[in-house]
Amino acid sequence: MSHTAHIPSHRKPRRSASKTALRAGVAGGVLSTIAVAAAAGPAQAEPVTQTIEMPTLTTGLSTAVAASAEATQQVALDLETQAHEDAAATTAAKAAKKAKAEAVRKAEAKKKAETAAKAKAEAALRASRSEARTTLSATSGSTSVAPSSSSATGSAASVIAFVKAQVGDAYVSGGTGPNSWDCSGLVQAAFRSVGVDLPRVSQAQSTAGTQVSLSNLQPGDILYWGGAGSAYHVGVYVGGGQFVGAQNPSTGVVLRSLDYDPPSGAVRVL
Incomplete structure (x- = not known):
């Protein structure tokens, strides 16, 4: 055995034939290009025309068109x-x-x-x-009705005094005093002052006593207008051809002659 058999070699590893050939080819190509360029001299280089391929916008355009259509x-x-x-x-x-x-x-x-x-x-x-x-x-x-030949006395005089004291008070439908009256409310209150209770409405008051002739009236008799039992107005005869009654909202309680508004009949309560 040689004394150098175990000494490692210091030579570089051999390159493969394929890699060597590739490098040689590249180098040769570069040198050839340089040589051709040098031989050609300063000839003017031709402009290079480059074609740029634009990206496809079909997808984005479709979306925009769809959105526009939807908005419309x-x-x-x-x-x-x-x-x-x-x-x-x-x-x-x-x-x-x-x-x-x-x-x-x-x-x-x-x-x-x-x-x-x-x-x-x-x-x-x-x-x-x-x-x-x-x-x-x-x-x-x-x-006209013949006036009474005698003056009122007793309860009749009190009734007459009561109604005369209310002359000038207001007329109010349904009024029963003390400062406003309707026709039957005044008559009822006047007779109540002497202890006589009369019905509230004129229809009933027109039949509350004895029917008397208008030619034979006495102070304190109740006068009525309309039919007996269906009278629409009542008042009190106060003598001297006069009566007191709550006539209407325009006049209130008044003292009037029987000729002013002749009654239909009369009843005697006292």
């Missing part, structure tokens, strides 16, 4: 909705105007009917009073 459709729907709302508002306004006109018409018709009914009632009242005057004239030969 939404605007159309909003306009259509607004149109429907405007039409509904116009229809409602027309209906409200028509309803208001109808309400006004009905109110006017009601007012006319009430006015006509009031006029009819007043005409009936005037006719009733005219009939009462005619009846009184036929039975007594005059619209």
Whole structure:
């Protein structure tokens, strides 16, 4: 065995033939290019035209178009909705105007009917009073009633004093005093002052005592207008051809001559 058999070699490892050939080829190509360029001299280089491929925008464009279409459709729907709302508002306004006109018409018709009914009632009242005057004239030969020949005494005098003390008080429908009265409320209070209880309403008061002739009246008699049992007004005869009664809201409680408004009849309670 040689004494150098175990000494490692210091030579570089041998490169493979393929790598060596590749490097040689590259180097040769570079040297060839340099040689050709040098031989060509300062010839002007041709401009290099480079084609740039633009990215495809199909996907983004489709999304934008779709969004635009959706927005347009939404605007159309909003306009259509607004149109429907405007039409509904116009229809409602027309209906409200028509309803208001109808309400006004009905109110006017009601007012006319009430006015006509009031006029009819007043005409009936005037006719009733005219009939009462005619009846009184036929039975007594005059619209005046002979005054009593004697002065009131006792309870009758107290009743007369009571009603005369209320002259000037207000007339209020349903009033029973002490400062406002209706016709039957005043008569009831006057007789109650002497301990006589009378019915509350004029219809019942017109039949509360003995019927007497208008030509034979005495102070303290109850006068009534209308029929006995259906009278619409009452008062108290105070003598001297006069009576006291709560007539109406315009006059209140008054002292009047029988010729002012001749009664239909009379009853005597005292």
